[in-house]
Amino acid sequence: MPASALTENIKIPQKQNGENSVRREVSRSLSISTSPHDAFHHRQPSMGLEGSSPTLRRTTTGAVAKQLKPFREQDVKILLLENVNQTGRDILQGQGYQVEFLKSSLPEDQLIEKIKDVHVIGIRSKTKLTSRVLAAAKNLIVIGCFCIGTNQVDLQYAASHGICVFNSPFSNSRSVAELVICEIIALARQLGDRSNEMHRGTWNKVSAKCWEVRGKTLGIIGYGHIGSQLSVLAESMGMDVIYYDVVNLMGMGNARQVPSLDQLLSTADFVTCHVPELPETMNMISKHQLDTMKQGSYLINASRGSVVDIPALVDAMRAGHIAGAALDVYPAEPAGNGDYFTNELNPWAEDLRSLKNLILTPHIGGSTEEAQSAIGVEVADALVRYVNEGVTVGAVNMPEVSLRSLTMDEPNHARVIFIHQNVPGVLRRVNEILGDHNVDKQMTDSRGDVAYLMADVSSVRDEDIAQLYRELESLKERIITRILY
């Protein structure tokens, strides 16, 4: 059946602004093309068994998994910002998607222009996907954060608009932990200052207030992937490790959890922050906490800039109460590389630059070849699985739903994905619609206000698919319908 035959089944109401809403929705969910004649593509020939596809897989039963291709691959538009690693780009381009790659982030207004068109966006920690930006992203189905943190994305807004978000939960944890180990020793030995002096031609051999780290106490705030990895490394250097976390967690090695932040602060020689950006972690280290820290102790922050109240830290360092600090993250960070670390960016930048034994790094905690290349693969794979098969395993804002792959022996199957508001009665109505077909398998789950249903239906013709799509779209609780085949 030609694609246009299917198109004829679709009623295309005109919107006031002339934009065609069904066409837009269809292009977001079923077919990428915005041409009314291409609004539904008919089935693509299945990939041949002898084909050279690098993604040819077998299911657990040994059958060859059919690669679902909802779109013409070349129509899937992807915008990658912030220098996403080549490994990720290769995977996405290997799928035949249209990939636009930029080295830096974009200011909000430019981002709003660019995001209008794309189905997938890949970012790192700098790009702010606020509700204002996402509201412009009419075709967007998925966001890939090629990093750990997801605080830069309005996760709830994204979920309520059916936009799935993935990240890489631990591929750069080791890199951050190693940087922090390096900083502990560098602060204890005032390495930054000695090196700066030598760069200026000054020989300044001192031992006063320079220490070994062996036998000193490291206090870790947030004992997750990074904190616990750091704990192991610090113990192997002979440090005692204590940690504070809102969750009760088993310590690695001899590390001990302490019941309060104040207890950690008043005991540790080195305090390091590894909590996510949350309302509760905003200025978690401020004047009171700095005062509670031991005289001559050190502070490290490689988590998020909002966690440490920097003017309070400047005061504590000027007073000599804090002997040194290392900061990798800042409340405001520039979109790209350049001479931006000035008072224009953050009002206290010059104050920081004037302090002794303060290591300042440009958010490089996760910036190693190993981490970036692993993250590129992990997040790009998750994006491909989502675009091609609708699998949400690993998503940070959607229920995790997966079905075993359709196989090459099931040519007339379709996968229905229905993201909807999590209210009573929807499943009954969805199943009434699906009930005319043979539902081979189905999974549904909810997370907060949003539910995700995935069902594989067999023996469906192209016109059945169009009808299923129309009927599901007509349900008032629908957020997004996608049909993959």
Ligand SMILES: NC(=O)C1=CN([C@@H]2O[C@H](COP(=O)(O)OP(=O)(O)OC[C@H]3O[C@@H](n4cnc5c(N)ncnc54)[C@H](O)[C@@H]3O)[C@@H](O)[C@H]2O)C=CC1
């Ligand atoms: N500088 C850099 O380049 C990088 C920075 N990061 C930042 O580091 C953060 C931590 O990363 P992971 O260890 O992978 O996260 P994680 O989620 O594995 O661990 C975070 C821990 O913090 C704890 N926590 C949350 N709120 C807390 C509170 N109010 N008080 C005490 N503990 C609290 C959690 O229970 C959890 O155990 C990320 O959210 C990200 O913002 C991550 C990677 C690279």
Ligand SMILES: O=C(O)C(=O)COP(=O)(O)O
């Ligand atoms: O992984 C994270 O959360 C980080 O902070 C690293 O961010 P980046 O990928 O360097 O922008």
